[in-house]
Amino acid sequence: MLLAFADERALALKLAAELRCELAMVVEHRFPDGEIKLTLPPSLPGHVLLLRGLQQPNERLVQLLLTAKTARRLGAKRLTLASPYLAYMRQDIEFNPGEAISQRIVAGFLGELFERVVTIDPHLHRIASLDEVMPGSRGIALAAAPLLGEWVASQWPAGKGPLLVGPDEEAEQWVRAAGEATGLAGVVCRKTRHGDREVDVELPPIDLMGREVVLIDDVASTGHTLVQAAQALRARGVAAIDAAVVHALFDAPAVERLHAAGIRRIWSTDAVPHASNVVTVAPLLARAIADCD
Numbered sequence: 001m002l003l004a005f006a007d008e009r010a011l012a013l014k015l016a017a018e019l020r021c022e023l024a025m026v027v028e029h030r031f032p033d034g035e036i037k038l039t040l041p042p043s044l045p046g047h048v049l050l051l052r053g054l055q056q057p058n059e060r061l062v063q064l065l066l067t068a069k070t071a072r073r074l075g076a077k078r079l080t081l082a083s084p085y086l087a088y089m090r091q092d093i094e095f096n097p098g099e100a101i102s103q104r105i106v107a108g109f110l111g112e113l114f115e116r117v118v119t120i121d122p123h124l125h126r127i128a129s130l131d132e133v134m135p136g137s138r139g140i141a142l143a144a145a146p147l148l149g150e151w152v153a154s155q156w157p158a159g160k161g162p163l164l165v166g167p168d169e170e171a172e173q174w175v176r177a178a179g180e181a182t183g184l185a186g187v188v189c190r191k192t193r194h195g196d197r198e199v200d201v202e203l204p205p206i207d208l209m210g211r212e213v214v215l216i217d218d219v220a221s222t223g224h225t226l227v228q229a230a231q232a233l234r235a236r237g238v239a240a241i242d243a244a245v246v247h248a249l250f251d252a253p254a255v256e257r258l259h260a261a262g263i264r265r266i267w268s269t270d271a272v273p274h275a276s277n278v279v280t281v282a283p284l285l286a287r288a289i290a291d292c293d
């Protein structure tokens with residue numbers, strides 16, 4: 001049985017169809033003081049799959065705690081979490097003394113609640129695999145960047161594809177994966193972050209005049225990383241800029257901000273529901289979940 005929440009129903013329906021399994025919704029009641037009450041189907045099979053992405057993570061981590069503990073009480077012996085976006089992966093070291101290393105804490109918490117955690121392009125920078133923070137092969141990291149690359153390539157006539165540009169060094173892995181799937185060439189920029197909304201992006205020293213480019217990243221949130229990259233690209237005389245991200249975490253003004261910076265089209269996967277979704281991750285998730293059985 002697949003359990004899901006109402007705001008992820010669209011992806012849940014696709015996933016249930018791929019897995020040919022029953023879909024049931026977790027019903028949430030929100031009390032005036034902010035507490036929540038969750039209601040699951042009263043009787044559950046031995047294996048339950050829960051779909052819950054961790055965008056707006058603080059609230060959803062509590063949902064996961066309540067759902068997992070309740071599912072066990074109601075009969076689930078094996079719990080798999082499909083969390084297309086896994087939050088808190090970026091705080092992977094103590095940047096300043098006293099800071100919580102959120103990646104380890106959150107991954108450890110999920111590893112205790114679920115036998116398996118399946119996710120997509122988690123932001124792993126200083127660690128090589130989820131095993132380092134979720135021991136025992138509990139974490140399965142899938143790659144949607146190749147699917148995004150294929151979507152990008154399909155928007156141009158064969159042999160006339162754009163240049164892929166990663167806005168920072170960490171994006172090299174997604175540019176490479178998208179490039180390997182499509183044959184599109186790619187480069188990465190260097191980013192310096194000064195604050196949540198202040199970043200500088202430096203382009204590599206190559207001739208970009210008249211080129212069509214697509215910015216590729218795992219996550220966009222405020223959009224400032226893509227905006228700075230777009231401004232640098234325009235200063236180099238590119239002909240057109242589009243952007244493709246795996247996880248569209250965009251805050252409300254982000255899309256407007258991106259268009260104002262000269263980004264023509266914005267594409268994303270449905271790992272996070274957003275108006276820019278053009279590629280579904282349902283078959284990717286379903287294959288990995290079926291392989292775990």
Ligand code: R5P
Nearest residue numbers: 170219220221222223224225
């Ligand atoms: C961080 O390195 C990520 O890959 C993204 O580049 C970053 O999280 C984007 O954030 P924002 O859209 O707020 O600049």
